Amino acid sequence: MKVLSIDTSNNVLGIGLLDGNMVLGEYISNIKKNHSVRVMPAIQTLMEECNVKPDELSKIVVAEGPGSYTGVRIGVTIAKTMAWTLKIPLSGVSSLQVAAASAGRYFNGFLAPFFDARRGQIYTGLYKFENKRLEVLKDDRLVMSADWGKTLNNLDSNILFMSNDLALHEEVLKQELGSKAIFAEITELNPRPAELGLLGRDKEAVDLHTFVPNYIRLAEAETNWLKAQQNNK
Amino acid sequence: MTKDQLIMGIETSCDETAVAIIKNGREILANIVASQIESHKRFGGVVPEIASRHHVEQITLVLEEALSQAKVDMKELDAIAVTAGPGLVGALLIGVNAAKALAFANNIPLIGVHHIAGHIYANRLVAEMKFPLLALVVSGGHTELVYMKEHGYFEVIGETRDDAAGEAYDKVARTLNLPYPGGPHIDRLAHEGKATIKLPRAWLEEGSYDFSFSGLKSAVINVVHNAQQRGGEIVPEELAASFQESVIDVLVTKTQKAVKEYGVKQVLLAGGVAANKGLRAKLSAVFADSDVELVIPPLSLCTDNAAMIAAAGSVMYEKGQRAGLTLNGDPGLEITIHNQNRG
Numbered sequence: 106m107k108v109l110s111i112d113t114s115n116n117v118l119g120i121g122l123l124d125g126n127m128v129l130g131e132y133i134s135n136i137k138k139n140h141s142v143r144v145m146p147a148i149q150t151l152m153e154e155c156n157v158k159p160d161e162l163s164k165i166v167v168a169e170g171p172g173s174y175t176g177v178r179i180g181v182t183i184a185k186t187m188a189w190t191l192k193i194p195l196s197g198v199s200s201l202q203v204a205a206a207s208a209g210r211y212f213n214g215f216l217a218p219f220f221d222a223r224r225g226q227i228y229t230g231l232y233k234f235e236n237k238r239l240e241v242l243k244d245d246r247l248v249m250s251a252d253w254g255k256t257l258n259n260l261d262s263n264i265l266f267m268s269n270d271l272a273l274h275e276e277v278l279k280q281e282l283g284s285k286a287i288f289a290e291i292t293e294l295n296p297r298p299a300e301l302g303l304l305g306r307d308k309e310a311v312d313l314h315t316f317v318p319n320y321i322r323l324a325e326a327e328t329n330w331l332k333a334q335q336n337n338k
Numbered sequence: 339m340t341k342d343q344l345i346m347g348i349e350t351s352c353d354e355t356a357v358a359i360i361k362n363g364r365e366i367l368a369n370i371v372a373s374q375i376e377s378h379k380r381f382g383g384v385v386p387e388i389a390s391r392h393h394v395e396q397i398t399l400v401l402e403e404a405l406s407q408a409k410v411d412m413k414e415l416d417a418i419a420v421t422a423g424p425g426l427v428g429a430l431l432i433g434v435n436a437a438k439a440l441a442f443a444n445n446i447p448l449i450g451v452h453h454i455a456g457h458i459y460a461n462r463l464v465a466e467m468k469f470p471l472l473a474l475v476v477s478g479g480h481t482e483l484v485y486m487k488e489h490g491y492f493e494v495i496g497e498t499r500d501d502a503a504g505e506a507y508d509k510v511a512r513t514l515n516l517p518y519p520g521g522p523h524i525d526r527l528a529h530e531g532k533a534t535i536k537l538p539r540a541w542l543e544e545g546s547y548d549f550s551f552s553g554l555k556s557a558v559i560n561v562v563h564n565a566q567q568r569g570g571e572i573v574p575e576e577l578a579a580s581f582q583e584s585v586i587d588v589l590v591t592k593t594q595k596a597v598k599e600y601g602v603k604q605v606l607l608a609g610g611v612a613a614n615k616g617l618r619a620k621l622s623a624v625f626a627d628s629d630v631e632l633v634i635p636p637l638s639l640c641t642d643n644a645a646m647i648a649a650a651g652s653v654m655y656e657k658g659q660r661a662g663l664t665l666n667g668d669p670g671l672e673i674t675i676h677n678q679n680r681g
């Protein structure tokens with residue numbers, strides 16, 4: 106059972122290869138460079154290094170967002186197309202879930218991964234490991250980080266935050282949560298493609314053709330259009 | 339007997355998700371186009387983010403339909419040709435990355451095609467090309483005269499300095515409160531009216547094959563504006579006819595001049611505005627009694643489609659041109675640079 110995992114939803118480019126219960130290899134970079142140019146060569150290099158041919162793959166797992174619209178689309182397009190042409194199943198996993206699992210597998214408390222979404226907003230969700238299973242406590246959403254801090258203040262144990270955008274929101278979260286807020290070390294902030302593969306390995310396959318990224322947000326033009334429709338009523 | 343050449347084309351540069359399969363460069367086995375026009379209508383134009391989202395929704399469905407209609411297996415393909423630019427960058431990326439994934443997974447050569455080269459090669463699905471030739475490319479984003487001395491050689495001898503002809507059509511249509519996309523409505527109205535309003539023609543400097551339509555567009559807006567101020571009536575049919583006559587007059591006259599200067603054997607009409615009945619009629623009339631052969635593709639091959647991309651890709655494949663897995667979508671891709679880089 107060879108699983109290829111692809112995460113291009115944010116600046117981190119992650120490609121992973123699992124073989125049964127083994128991680129064959131991972132490629133991770135955290136640089137602001139063009140995913141469109143780099144993803145396929147990264148997949149090719151990793152697969153060649155690990156001596157895995159495309160038709161030996163038995164599943165593809167992709168990080169489905171939230172994140173950069175363009176970034177998520179590149180990963181999802183490649184994953185859909187490869188799964189379709191190789192006639193193998195595809196699963197999508199929340200990009201936030203991957204971040205949570207990558208830093209919080211042995212943390213005894215709540216996991217709050219996030220990605221900056223500009224103007225004080227973050228994409229985030231709330232997770233917790235229970236018996237080695239990652240449970241979703243609050244669905245992925247777009248929220249002001251200050252409001253998110255207030256929401257989490259009701260929780261009774263520590264909250265681990267993991268994000269490559271920590272610096273942008275750390276102060277606000279500390280202000281709301283005080284010592285309950287724990288911030289992960291930089292070495293654990295890049296979502297790991299092997300975690301993505303593992304989270305998606307046994308997950309139910311999606312309907313390939315209709316599968317799309319989870320953008321969380323409507324396109325701006327749609328939001329404006331809906332507003333205009335309401336005003337006209 | 340040599341084996342048939344099978345090329346898949348993929349085109350996602352704007353608001354159509356298209357996949358085609360052609361045989362031996364000229365025979366269409368499948369040409370599937372999923373249009374998003376209904377989705378963009380409410381915004382009065384193509385919204386790039388929404389176009390990109392639709393491409394992701396459609397891409398594998400369109401791929402599957404093309405293969406099943408062509409009764410071709412992926413493994414039989416000789417190459418995958420994909421539009422690399424110009425176009426909307428987010429939209430281009432979907433086709434490019436799907437093509438790269440297919441090429442890698444099936445170990446099939448990949449070819450990056452210039453969108454306008456595709457429009458020109460749509461003609462090869464109708465008639466064999468005879469060189470040297472001249473292509474008049476008219477679409478929403480382009481107005482160009484392209485000289486070709488042989489396959490794969492593109493020399494842009496004239497291009498628009500401001501608006502593309504199709505853009506001018508859309509803007510004039512908006513001034514007349516016609517629904518989006520406005521081009522076909524102007525064309526229809528123009529046939530119902532007479533060109534009674536005097537509008538300018540931008541000939542530019544002597545010997546130039548460049549175009550300019552922004553002055554004409556402003557003149558039309560002024561005519562409408564002045565009429566409104568005087569409380570007068572504008573007859574849309576007359577305005578449409580006058581506008582269309584001005585556009586076509588410039589396009590056809592410059593084409594005729596270039597045909598003489600370059601001594602070409604063939605004139606190809608290409609691009610979405612090639613669907614325009616007025617333009618087709620005028621060109622046909624002008625070249626009816628000449629030695630120059632005029633080729634005008636059917637409407638379905640004038641608007642964006644992937645058969646044209648496969649047709650251009652077929653010739654590039656023969657020439658040994660290949661793209662690597664680092665191929666990217668380039669919104670400003672130049673046809674001549676494209677030619678040099680891959681030549």
Ligand SMILES: [Zn+2]
Pocket residue numbers: 453457477609610641642
């Ligand atoms: Zn076009």
